[in-house]
Amino acid sequence: MASSSTKPIFTPPFTTTSSSSSSQPSTRSSLLSFLHSTTPTPISLNLSHSRISFLNSPSSAVRSLSIKNATETIEAAETSRVSRVGGQDANSQETKPTILVSEKLGEAGLELLRSFGDVDCSYDLSQEDLCKKIASCDALIVRSGTKVTRQVFEAAKGKLKVVGRAGVGIDNVDLQAATEYGCLVVNAPTANTVAAAEHGIALLAAMARNVAQADASMKSGSHPTPFSFLFPRQWQRNKYVGVSLVGKTLAVMGFGKVGSEVARRAKGLGMQVIAHDPYAPADRARAIGVELVSFDQAISTADFISLHMPLTPSTKKVFNDDTFAKVKTGVRIINVARGGVIDEDALVRALDSGKVAQAALDVFTEEPPPKDSKLVQHERVTVTPHLGASTKEAQEGVAIEIAEAVVGALQGELAATAVNAPMVPAAVLSELAPYVVLAEKLGRLAVQLVAGGSGIKSAKVVYRSARDPDDLDTRLLRAMITKGIIEPISDSFINLVNADFTAKQKGLRISEERVVVDSSPEFPIHTIQVQLSNVDSKFGSGVSEGGDISIEGRVKYGKPHLTRVGSFSVDVSLEGNLILCRQVDQPGMIGQVGNILGEQNVNVSFMSVGRTVKRRKAIMAIGVDEEPNQETLKKIGEVPAVEEFVFLKL
Ligand SMILES: NC(=O)C1=CN([C@@H]2O[C@H](COP(=O)(O)OP(=O)(O)OC[C@H]3O[C@@H](n4cnc5c(N)ncnc54)[C@H](O)[C@@H]3O)[C@@H](O)[C@H]2O)C=CC1
Numbered sequence: 001m002a003s004s005s006t007k008p009i010f011t012p013p014f015t016t017t018s019s020s021s022s023s024q025p026s027t028r029s030s031l032l033s034f035l036h037s038t039t040p041t042p043i044s045l046n047l048s049h050s051r052i053s054f055l056n057s058p059s060s061a062v063r064s065l066s067i068k069n070a071t072e073t074i075e076a077a078e079t080s081r082v083s084r085v086g087g088q089d090a091n092s093q094e095t096k097p098t099i100l101v102s103e104k105l106g107e108a109g110l111e112l113l114r115s116f117g118d119v120d121c122s123y124d125l126s127q128e129d130l131c132k133k134i135a136s137c138d139a140l141i142v143r144s145g146t147k148v149t150r151q152v153f154e155a156a157k158g159k160l161k162v163v164g165r166a167g168v169g170i171d172n173v174d175l176q177a178a179t180e181y182g183c184l185v186v187n188a189p190t191a192n193t194v195a196a197a198e199h200g201i202a203l204l205a206a207m208a209r210n211v212a213q214a215d216a217s218m219k220s221g222s223h224p225t226p227f228s229f230l231f232p233r234q235w236q237r238n239k240y241v242g243v244s245l246v247g248k249t250l251a252v253m254g255f256g257k258v259g260s261e262v263a264r265r266a267k268g269l270g271m272q273v274i275a276h277d278p279y280a281p282a283d284r285a286r287a288i289g290v291e292l293v294s295f296d297q298a299i300s301t302a303d304f305i306s307l308h309m310p311l312t313p314s315t316k317k318v319f320n321d322d323t324f325a326k327v328k329t330g331v332r333i334i335n336v337a338r339g340g341v342i343d344e345d346a347l348v349r350a351l352d353s354g355k356v357a358q359a360a361l362d363v364f365t366e367e368p369p370p371k372d373s374k375l376v377q378h379e380r381v382t383v384t385p386h387l388g389a390s391t392k393e394a395q396e397g398v399a400i401e402i403a404e405a406v407v408g409a410l411q412g413e414l415a416a417t418a419v420n421a422p423m424v425p426a427a428v429l430s431e432l433a434p435y436v437v438l439a440e441k442l443g444r445l446a447v448q449l450v451a452g453g454s455g456i457k458s459a460k461v462v463y464r465s466a467r468d469p470d471d472l473d474t475r476l477l478r479a480m481i482t483k484g485i486i487e488p489i490s491d492s493f494i495n496l497v498n499a500d501f502t503a504k505q506k507g508l509r510i511s512e513e514r515v516v517v518d519s520s521p522e523f524p525i526h527t528i529q530v531q532l533s534n535v536d537s538k539f540g541s542g543v544s545e546g547g548d549i550s551i552e553g554r555v556k557y558g559k560p561h562l563t564r565v566g567s568f569s570v571d572v573s574l575e576g577n578l579i580l581c582r583q584v585d586q587p588g589m590i591g592q593v594g595n596i597l598g599e600q601n602v603n604v605s606f607m608s609v610g611r612t613v614k615r616r617k618a619i620m621a622i623g624v625d626e627e628p629n630q631e632t633l634k635k636i637g638e639v640p641a642v643e644e645f646v647f648l649k650l
């Protein structure tokens, strides 16, 4: 039998005394507030405590318990979770979240963060110091200079809920590790687009006209010191003759937000713009008069190549000796994307050979680059110290964008800019809210029907809906069913970020089926059915004719209801806890069991009887507010007509 707990199964989120918690929720946060519990450390289990927290992780690490011996493990897991929750969060009701800001962030963003949590601005931390600090932080905000490695997530011991990247590129964050640790990563993808594009254009024009070199030359010849005779005046008009942009071909590599803004501006300068981006829609390019071409076509026809793709395993060193061999001799390269997309040694060779005439670089494989970097010192290379996003406007924008995302995430919202979790549009979220609660409860109930000694390897979820299956976004529901199945039998903390990963790690395959039924299309889902196959059940009546543990539920009047157990139809609201009894279908059963519960002051909230054939077998589903003690449960089992029963926690 499933053991009981008097502590919540979800970690309480933060309740702060800050203005943000008392201020009017935004439309978005009010839509999403159901996603996290606002109830601090409750003692009993009820529906309000079963709200979903996507991010708050009580778990200290990703664990690798396999799903074996479901019932044996269940007790230990519950106990362990209770102690962790109790231990870690005992004080969290009044504790503001700690937000570590490890690089300079705009003041407006900091203000917003301070209104919500304790903000620790500690810049230039060594990796070791970051690892020390992170163990007490709920959120970390970085720019490109902080490496958020696996060690950082390990050191966080499950406390870190969100990493906010105040900018676009997330190559400095180990996303795989973040996901494994259930830590959400959000970025600020839009506020610095124009700044980066403008910097790209600035570098393009400066390089073409040797602005930086000519400036350095003039300055080197104007030293108003007693030794100025050592520095002859420099006025090298012939040396710094440049090239014109008008009519030249620019290849934009990566036609995303920055790339398309660069393209737009370059067209304004009279350039022919082509672009390469395997994922960009051609009509978006066409709309601004840009032709999408293959990689080879782009690099071999361009006079200028501007890089705007992210650094990923597939773009790493995509500009290498082979690539430079294919470019037009005398090509000029601008990189405001990431240093790592260029093999820097190969670029030096291409510059030395004259294949590449010039380069203008804002970003480097190692930042800052080594002092003796040949690239930085190269006469025909213009460099800036990663300034693409560094305008006042962009930094204020980015700071606000990331602060809002991080605060939202800490409040349990699903961030629109989540990088390692499915983004679910607010409208979908609002509609699915009650089904999310139902999904988790069904997963939780199904797993409690598994008998000890069984290993759960596969679960099937069947969604019945009047709507077109393509219109049904079930990622959220699948994640919550996974959470419901796994959490009671292991000490893993599951949230939307790590649900799929954890299921895979535990060898649990979740398959989904969408069935169109004749019901009202007004509701997204008619019923959700969870089936666990190849497992023994401790409640035989929970097994369907097909041999699977099978339970089904639906949302009625906004509340989750259990509507089928095995082959028996029932109708019980999923609140509190549940007793399922199979008995001989005969008069007086409800009264007998009700009396036993009543004697122990256990309040019955719902009761439903389902049977297959009159006067043969019936199932009684009884919703109870309190948890009956062992003696009460024993008495129920001793009622002669009761053939089997199970107590289930929701
Ligand atoms: N220097 C700086 O301060 C800044 C640098 N950046 C860098 O610029 C990059 C792009 O930023 P956004 O345009 O905002 O991102 P984005 O995501 O809007 O655009 C990236 C584009 O690259 C494309 N892409 C992916 N793989 C590609 C490949 N193999 N070849 C060609 N295209 C490929 C994608 O399809 C996407 O359209 C960021 O990832 C970041 O690394 C961004 C902002 C400031």
Ligand SMILES: O=C(O)C(=O)COP(=O)(O)O
Pocket: 143, 144, 145, 166, 167, 168, 169, 170, 192, 386, 387, 388, 389, 390
């Ligand atoms: O947004 C990006 O990807 C950038 O490269 C900007 O980096 P930064 O925030 O200035 O360190």
